[in-house]
Amino acid sequence: MSIQLTFHGAAGRVTGSLHLLEAAGARVALDAGLSQGPRAESNELNRALPFAPRRLDAIILSHAHIDHAGRLPLMVRHGFHGPIYSTPATRDLCAVMLPDAAHIQEKDAEFLARRGKAGPLSEPLYTMRDALGVQDLIVGVPYRRIQYVRKNLSFEYTDAGHILGSASVDVRINEGQGPHRLVFSGDIGRTDLPIIRDPDPPSGVVDTLIIESTYADTDHQPVDDAERRLGEVVRTVAARGGKVLIPAFALGRIQEVVYSLHALFRRGEIPQIPIYVDSPLGVNATEVFRMHPEVFDRREQLVTQIDKIFDFPLVRYIHDVSDSKALNTLAGPAIIIAASGMAESGRILHHLANHIGDHRNLVLFVGFQAENTLGRRIQEGADPVKIFGDLLPRRAEVVTISGYSAHADRGGLRAWVRKVGGPIRRAFVVHGEAGPALRMAQILQEEGVGEVIVPKHGESFAL
Numbered sequence: 319m320s321i322q323l324t325f326h327g328a329a330g331r332v333t334g335s336l337h338l339l340e341a342a343g344a345r346v347a348l349d350a351g352l353s354q355g356p357r358a359e360s361n362e363l364n365r366a367l368p369f370a371p372r373r374l375d376a377i378i379l380s381h382a383h384i385d386h387a388g389r390l391p392l393m394v395r396h397g398f399h400g401p402i403y404s405t406p407a408t409r410d411l412c413a414v415m416l417p418d419a420a421h422i423q424e425k426d427a428e429f430l431a432r433r434g435k436a437g438p439l440s441e442p443l444y445t446m447r448d449a450l451g452v453q454d455l456i457v458g459v460p461y462r463r464i465q466y467v468r469k470n471l472s473f474e475y476t477d478a479g480h481i482l483g484s485a486s487v488d489v490r491i492n493e494g495q496g497p498h499r500l501v502f503s504g505d506i507g508r509t510d511l512p513i514i515r516d517p518d519p520p521s522g523v524v525d526t527l528i529i530e531s532t533y534a535d536t537d538h539q540p541v542d543d544a545e546r547r548l549g550e551v552v553r554t555v556a557a558r559g560g561k562v563l564i565p566a567f568a569l570g571r572i573q574e575v576v577y578s579l580h581a582l583f584r585r586g587e588i589p590q591i592p593i594y595v596d597s598p599l600g601v602n603a604t605e606v607f608r609m610h611p612e613v614f615d616r617r618e619q620l621v622t623q624i625d626k627i628f629d630f631p632l633v634r635y636i637h638d639v640s641d642s643k644a645l646n647t648l649a650g651p652a653i654i655i656a657a658s659g660m661a662e663s664g665r666i667l668h669h670l671a672n673h674i675g676d677h678r679n680l681v682l683f684v685g686f687q688a689e690n691t692l693g694r695r696i697q698e699g700a701d702p703v704k705i706f707g708d709l710l711p712r713r714a715e716v717v718t719i720s721g722y723s724a725h726a727d728r729g730g731l732r733a734w735v736r737k738v739g740g741p742i743r744r745a746f747v748v749h750g751e752a753g754p755a756l757r758m759a760q761i762l763q764e765e766g767v768g769e770v771i772v773p774k775h776g777e778s779f780a781l
């Protein structure tokens with residue numbers, strides 16, 4: 319029996335992570351992510367399942383980001399009923415992320431139907447029921463514990479240091495020509511990120527490595543610098559009586575920013591102005607963080623000194639729409655953090671519409687802004703800006719802090735490969751656009767990897 323590996327997603331692109339491993343008599347998917355990007359293209363990619371989910375034996379999930387976990391409900395909808403393995407924190411994050419994704423699918427379908435565009439491509443990809451069905455199948459597997467999928471196929475998670483619960487997957491296959499070790503990096507994080515631990519790659523000889531390459535051609539600003547600059551921004555805007563508006567991803571970025579503000583507050587480096595976290599999904603995700611202190615980074619002062627790292631006198635978490643609307647008439651300086659991270663949807667749109675016309679205010683970007691998003695347009699200085707169909711003059715200042723990225727940059731990726739140690743016999747580069755993927759291939763060659771391949775979508779290899 320041979321071992322077969324097929325790349326059904328995140329090959330030549332960043333989203334839609336899905337790799338099929340056939341070995342030891344089992345068919346196992348590594349991740350089941352949603353493709354994101356231009357609507358029509360990603361819609362088709364997501365609907366076209368490359369294999370029958372009911373013939374799949376198990377899914378091993380790296381982390382809870384939607385581009386890695388967002389097709390789990392689709393798998394369940396089409397008959398998958400095997401175990402879905404994830405770390406306990408990822409399991410709990412999926413419990414809030416996937417119903418939210420299903421809600422968006424249902425709303426999108428309603429919207430298209432109202433516009434008379436009903437048809438097979440406008441049916442929701444999956445529903446709330448499918449998302450809840452995922453939860454029944456998830457098996458929580460802590461880091462560094464061997465989990466058997468089959469007698470001759472087992473795996474172990476190590477901390478990927480990317481978001482809460484994120485993992486690299488260390489797979490051991492025993493059949494035919496002897497043992498084979500396959501490592502799937504998942505998304506690789508950064509050293510010194512707030513709250514979570516540093517990446518801890520599997521080490522030793524690796525037969526097959528599947529590695530991400532998102533930022534293989536980029537250098538990030540240092541993490542420490544990000545917190546210092548956040549403090550500067552808050553002090554400046556508070557002094558002129560303005561508001562800081564922060565569009566932020568509900569999972570990860572909101573918690574990191576709140577944590578940084580908490581640290582700044584405790585050191586007396588920001589004035590005492592109210593901080594509002596106005597995102598139902600963000601509030602729910604923060605609740606999951608509170609449930610999993612066991613995976614926090616114990617080297618960080620704030621983590622070891624206090625129990626409640628997300629709660630301090632200045633911060634208020636907002637769930638209800640009425641409380642969110644009350645912020646429209648808020649007087650005086652404040653910080654408002656809301657999703658979505660690229661200002662494409664969600665409550666941040668209302669806050670931008672209300673506050674972008676005041677020169678005392680400031681829009682602060684702390685995450686990646688993709689092309690063709692409102693966030694990117696504001697970041698690039700658009701004036702006026704179109705929000706909810708209205709052209710609004712932009713008077714607010716715009717600042718970007720790039721140091722909060724949750725992905726390793728080129729130095730971080732190289733350091734991760736070195737920590738694996740090796741030798742690494744063969745590597746497949748995934749989860750990157752063409753330029754970064756080629757740069758990652760070059761890094762792997764420089765680090766002495768035997769054979770390096772950048773697979774195409776749908777390409778299959780006998781290992």
Ligand SMILES: [Zn+2]
Nearest residue numbers: 381383480505
């Ligand atoms: Zn991720």
